Amino acid sequence: MIAQRIFAPISKLFLDQPLAHKGLIAIAVPLICFLIALASVFLADRESRQAENYVRVTLAIQSDILELHALLAEAASGVRGFLLTGNEAFLAPFNKASAELPGVLAGMRPRIRDSEQLARLDAMEPLVNQKLKGLSALRDAGGQFGQAARDDIRKTLVENKALLDTLRTKIDEMRAREDFLLAVRTGEADAIRDRSQWITLFGALFGLLGGVSAIMLMSNGIVRRVASLQKAAYKLASGQELGSIPAARDEVGELAKALQEASHLLKAREDALRESEERFRLLVDGVHDYGIFGLDEAGHVVSWNVGAERITGYGAQEAIGTHFSKFYPENTRQTHPAQELAQAVAFGRVEDEGWRIRKDGDPFWANVVVTALKDEHGNSRGFSKITRDMTDRKKAEEALQAARREAERASQAKSEFLSRMSHELRTPLNSILGFGQILEMDTEDPDAQLSVKQILTAGRHLLSLIDEVLDIARIEAGRMELSLDTIDVGGLLAEAMALARPLAEARNIDLHLDDRQLGQIFTAADRRRLLQVLLNLLSNAIKFNRPGGEVRIVGRIDGPQMLTIDICDTGSGISSDGVGRLFQPFERLGKDRNATEGTGLGLALSRHLMEAMGGGLELVETSPQGTRFSVRLPIGIDNGALEDVPPMQVTALGASDNKLANVLCIEDNPQSLSLIENVMTRHFGCDVMPAMLGELGLALAMQHRPDLILLDLDLPDMSGLDVLQRLRSDAKTRAIPVIVISADATEASRQKALAAEATTYLTKPLDLRLFMKTVEDIACN
Numbered sequence: 001m002i003a004q005r006i007f008a009p010i011s012k013l014f015l016d017q018p019l020a021h022k023g024l025i026a027i028a029v030p031l032i033c034f035l036i037a038l039a040s041v042f043l044a045d046r047e048s049r050q051a052e053n054y055v056r057v058t059l060a061i062q063s064d065i066l067e068l069h070a071l072l073a074e075a076a077s078g079v080r081g082f083l084l085t086g087n088e089a090f091l092a093p094f095n096k097a098s099a100e101l102p103g104v105l106a107g108m109r110p111r112i113r114d115s116e117q118l119a120r121l122d123a124m125e126p127l128v129n130q131k132l133k134g135l136s137a138l139r140d141a142g143g144q145f146g147q148a149a150r151d152d153i154r155k156t157l158v159e160n161k162a163l164l165d166t167l168r169t170k171i172d173e174m175r176a177r178e179d180f181l182l183a184v185r186t187g188e189a190d191a192i193r194d195r196s197q198w199i200t201l202f203g204a205l206f207g208l209l210g211g212v213s214a215i216m217l218m219s220n221g222i223v224r225r226v227a228s229l230q231k232a233a234y235k236l237a238s239g240q241e242l243g244s245i246p247a248a249r250d251e252v253g254e255l256a257k258a259l260q261e262a263s264h265l266l267k268a269r270e271d272a273l274r275e276s277e278e279r280f281r282l283l284v285d286g287v288h289d290y291g292i293f294g295l296d297e298a299g300h301v302v303s304w305n306v307g308a309e310r311i312t313g314y315g316a317q318e319a320i321g322t323h324f325s326k327f328y329p330e331n332t333r334q335t336h337p338a339q340e341l342a343q344a345v346a347f348g349r350v351e352d353e354g355w356r357i358r359k360d361g362d363p364f365w366a367n368v369v370v371t372a373l374k375d376e377h378g379n380s381r382g383f384s385k386i387t388r389d390m391t392d393r394k395k396a397e398e399a400l401q402a403a404r405r406e407a408e409r410a411s412q413a414k415s416e417f418l419s420r421m422s423h424e425l426r427t428p429l430n431s432i433l434g435f436g437q438i439l440e441m442d443t444e445d446p447d448a449q450l451s452v453k454q455i456l457t458a459g460r461h462l463l464s465l466i467d468e469v470l471d472i473a474r475i476e477a478g479r480m481e482l483s484l485d486t487i488d489v490g491g492l493l494a495e496a497m498a499l500a501r502p503l504a505e506a507r508n509i510d511l512h513l514d515d516r517q518l519g520q521i522f523t524a525a526d527r528r529r530l531l532q533v534l535l536n537l538l539s540n541a542i543k544f545n546r547p548g549g550e551v552r553i554v555g556r557i558d559g560p561q562m563l564t565i566d567i568c569d570t571g572s573g574i575s576s577d578g579v580g581r582l583f584q585p586f587e588r589l590g591k592d593r594n595a596t597e598g599t600g601l602g603l604a605l606s607r608h609l610m611e612a613m614g615g616g617l618e619l620v621e622t623s624p625q626g627t628r629f630s631v632r633l634p635i636g637i638d639n640g641a642l643e644d645v646p647p648m649q650v651t652a653l654g655a656s657d658n659k660l661a662n663v664l665c666i667e668d669n670p671q672s673l674s675l676i677e678n679v680m681t682r683h684f685g686c687d688v689m690p691a692m693l694g695e696l697g698l699a700l701a702m703q704h705r706p707d708l709i710l711l712d713l714d715l716p717d718m719s720g721l722d723v724l725q726r727l728r729s730d731a732k733t734r735a736i737p738v739i740v741i742s743a744d745a746t747e748a749s750r751q752k753a754l755a756a757e758a759t760t761y762l763t764k765p766l767d768l769r770l771f772m773k774t775v776e777d778i779a780c781n
Contacts, residue, residue, distance in 0.1 A: 029213055033206045040199040042072050042494065048196050051189030057111050057183040062175065064108045068124075069171045071097040071104070072131060076164060079135045083153065094135055101128055112125055117177055122681070124170045134160040246555060260323065291387035294373075296382055299323050299341055311366075311389045313359030327356050329363065343374040344383055353390065363393035396571065433765040434675035437633040438682075441768075486522050486636050487530065489563065493553060495590050500542065507540050510550045520557040521563060523638035525613045533606040533617070534565070539602075541569035558632065559562070565631040566620070573622040582619060583607050659781050660686040664706040666697035666723065676710060676741075683772055684779070694718035698726055701733050708778060709733075711758075713742040713749065724756045737778045 075097035081090030101655040105125055112118050134156055141153050291400030293301055300323055304316040312319070312327055315363065325337040332354070343350040348369045367388045374380040432455070439452045497513050504511050523530075541551040549570040557563040574582065583604050603617075610617040614631040622628075663686050667673045670692075677688045689704065691697035694715045701709060709727070713720030727733045740753045743764040750761045758776055 033209065034717060035208060040202070040291075043199075044194060047192045048189060051185060054113075054185040055182060055189055057113075058178055058185055061111050061117070062178045062182070064104055065110070065171055065178065066175050067170070068101065068104050068108075068128070071101055072128065072164065072167060075132070075135055076160065079138050080157075083138060091139060094139065097158065098132055098136075101132065106177050113187065114177065114181060117174060117181075118571070120170055120174050120177070121216045124167065124174075127167050127170070129691065131160065131163050131288075134163060160205045161745065164508070184365075197455060267667050291385075291408060293319070293385055295324055295341075295383040295385055297382055299325065299337060299383075302382065308387065311358075311364070312356075318359075327387075329355055329357055333446060340368070340370050341383060344370045345380070348372055356387070366387050428671070434672075434679070434768060436676075437768040438678060459769045484524050485527055486526055487527050489518055489521050489523050489555065489565075490529060492527065493534070493555065493565070496531060497553065499531075499535060500538040503539065504542050504551065507542055507545070508548050511538075512550065512552045514552065515555040517557060518563065521557075522636040523563065523633040525633060526609075529609045530613065533609055533631065534567075536603070536606050537567045537631070541567055541571070541627075541629075545569050545571045557635075561635055562615075563633050563635055565633070566628055568626060568628045568629070570626045573627055574619070579619065659682050659706045660702060662687050662689065662706045662776070663708045663710065664689045664697060664700055664704070665710040666691045666715065666720070667710070667712045668714070669712070670710070672741075675766070679768060679772065680775075684775065692716070694720065694723045697723060701727060701736065702730070705732060706736065708775065709736055709738045711738055711740050713740060713744060713753070721752060721756055724753065724758055726756045738772065739778070 068578050074093035078090045079092035082088065082094075105128065109118075112121060138160070140152060140155050141156070156730060235391045238775045241274075272758065276759055290305075291699040292305045292306050294303040296302050300321060303318045304314075304319045308319065309315055317366075323337075328336055338353070339352055340352060349369065351367070351369045353365065353367050355363045356368075357363055367390045369386045371384045371386075373384055375381050436452055439455075440449065443449050443452055444708055448716065462668070493515055501511055538551065538553075543550065551570075552566075552568045554566040554568065556564050556566070607617040610631060610633075613633070615631065616632055617629065620628045621632045660680075661678055663684075665673060665676050665680075665688050667690070673690050673692070677690065678687055680688050686707075689706065690699050691700055692715075694717050697709075697711070700706075711720050711723060715723070720742070724738060724740070727736065727738060737759040738757075740758045740761045741764060742761070744748065753761050760770060763772065
């Protein structure tokens with residue numbers, strides 16, 4: 001009972017300690033007991049060794065006393081032998097004693113710990129020295145003779161004898177004292193040795209007791225409780241709720257508390273999981289827009305929601321257990337479902353759209369997502385499939401595609417209309433301007449020349465109007481064709497100035513170019529279109545300027561990637577009402593102020609062209625003192641392949657050198673054919689063979705092999721491109737130069753003709769000077 005009362009608080013205190021402290025205590029208790037026992041044995045052993053050392057010291061002192069006595073006795077005997085015989089060999093013991101006695105006395109002093117012995121040693125040391133002096137005196141008197149000498153020797157011998165007796169008495173006292181001390185110290189050593197044995201025994205028992213105590217503490221405090229926790233863990237793993245576990249404040253107790261909390265938490269989570277699964281089931285069943293159902297590994301339906309029932313028409317009783325391929329059309333039922341499952345296994349997820357079949361046989365367009373389900377170990381657990389009815393969207397897409405196709409057809413019709421309108425408008429203009437140019441060259445009467453000039457001016461204005469209308473239509477249709485190239489901005493500005501200078505001089509307007517800020521800089525643009533924009537702006541600045549006014553072109557860098565060209569005039573400016581209508585097609589803001597001709601398309605077309613080339617055109621400022629427009633262009637990089645393109649110069653032609661004898665003209669328009677015959681006959685003096693059909697032209701080309709063929713693209717029986725291809729495919733006509741003359745001024749038609757190996761491409765209405773220059777160049781080559 002007493003032991004239990006003592007041990008119970010200790011055990012409770014030990015249980016509440018952390019595991020680190022428990023381990024430290026379990027290790028420290030036997031270790032401390034062992035150290036105590038070891039220290040006890042060490043102390044006992046040290047005392048035993050000390051006692052034994054005292055015994056050894058006593059024996060050493062006794063040995064020194066005996067040696068002291070022996071040396072003195074041998075020294076006295078030797079001196080007496082020397083006195084009797086006179087032989088110095090008897091002095092060897094004396095000499096040895098004289099040399100060793102001081103060392104013996106010096107060695108004895110540190111060994112002696114007893115005060116009585118030290119006192120005796122202090123008394124003996126002068127007597128030993130005196131004895132050695134007496135023996136030394138006898139030795140010195142040994143060589144003298146006479147009665148006086150003998151009396152001195154006798155006296156000395158008597159004194160030495162008395163001194164030696166005293167020394168012997170002292171030595172005997174020391175020997176007796178050392179014998180006593182030896183007996184005492186030997187007894188003490190025996191007692192210490194016996195005590196050491198008992199201490200060692202008790203130390204071993206104490207260490208054993210400490211080890212047993214540590215084992216009991218570990219067993220009660222850790223091992224049994226860990227075993228109890230193991231059983232609790234097994235229960236927890238099997239899903240059983242844990243009972244009460246004794247509480248403690250150490251880690252094992254905290255672990256037991258955590259296990260109990262985990263048991264409660266798992267129970268709560270199981271309840272929450274059941275509730276979540278029920279909510280999820282209700283959620284899935286409540287989704288009406290999506291069909292959500294599960295499949296096993298073979299593809300059989302294992303779960304079915306209300307949305308799937310709404311989409312397919314099958315109830316859960318009808319669907320569960322059947323293979324999901326029943327929802328596919330007959331033509332894909334055998335292959336498509338298996339492919340979807342295989343792709344889901346390979347990639348984890350597959351999405352597809354296609355036709356599916358409802359219960360009543362009606363098709364519907366479905367978006368399907370099949371996902372492979374796997375457990376935490378990567379094992380297959382079947383598939384989930386989500387189906388959405390996309391029939392309405394499919395119908396909307398089909399309607400949109402139909403509308404797109406209709407829009408594309410309308411766009412194609414518009415393009416064909418533009419091409420036809422270009423051809424139909426340019427063809428009569430070809431005759432008007434062509435014969436007008438012939439009249440201009442033939443007429444010498446000044447009044448007649450003025451009339452012809454008016455005809456040509458009006459015709460060219462009409463041609464410009466046609467070109468601008470077609471350009472606006474192309475831009476709005478997204479079919480504007482641009483040929484972007486790297487252009488030297490300074491060279492292009494100089495060319496624009498040169499072309500606009502005659503108009504400025506006619507109106508007494510000064511032109512100034514300031515491109516110092518630009519230096520040698522390049523831009524990426526369509527050269528012809530950019531020149532068209534600059535000329536339009538310069539023309540407006542000149543036409544709407546005051547008499548004797550000024551037009552300035554200033555080039556400047558506007559940021560790291562853009563450059564700006566300012567066109568400034570000194571006109572009367574633009575009204576606030578006119579600014580809002582400035583870039584609208586067919587708006588001529590100057591028509592109320594003067595009779596300046598124009599179409600109202602120039603600025604609108606120019607802005608569209610600049611935006612198509614990645615730049616811009618804007619009105620920066622206007623006032624009664626003048627107006628400033630700015631053209632913005634992206635800065636380009638010189639590609640090393642730029643060539644200066646000089647303005648077209650048409651020189652006056654002299655008489656024909658008549659190298660062309662026979663020319664074939666394939667043209668269906670009589671007026672255009674008559675114009676060409678007139679020019680070729682009068683200027684080149686050659687025969688012109690007319691052909692208004694493509695097949696006829698091919699036959700004439702094969703038969704006569706003309707020196708030159710003039711070909712229109714729009715023929716009644718076949719395309720002019722087909723005629724050109726057949727000419728180039730035949731060895732007889734392959735080398736004949738072919739000039740295409742067409743009313744189709746689009747870049748695409750020009751490129752097609754050149755790709756078909758046309759020698760050159762000219763557009764109607766013909767510029768007769770350019771036409772004659774082209775024919776002359778071909779004739780010379």
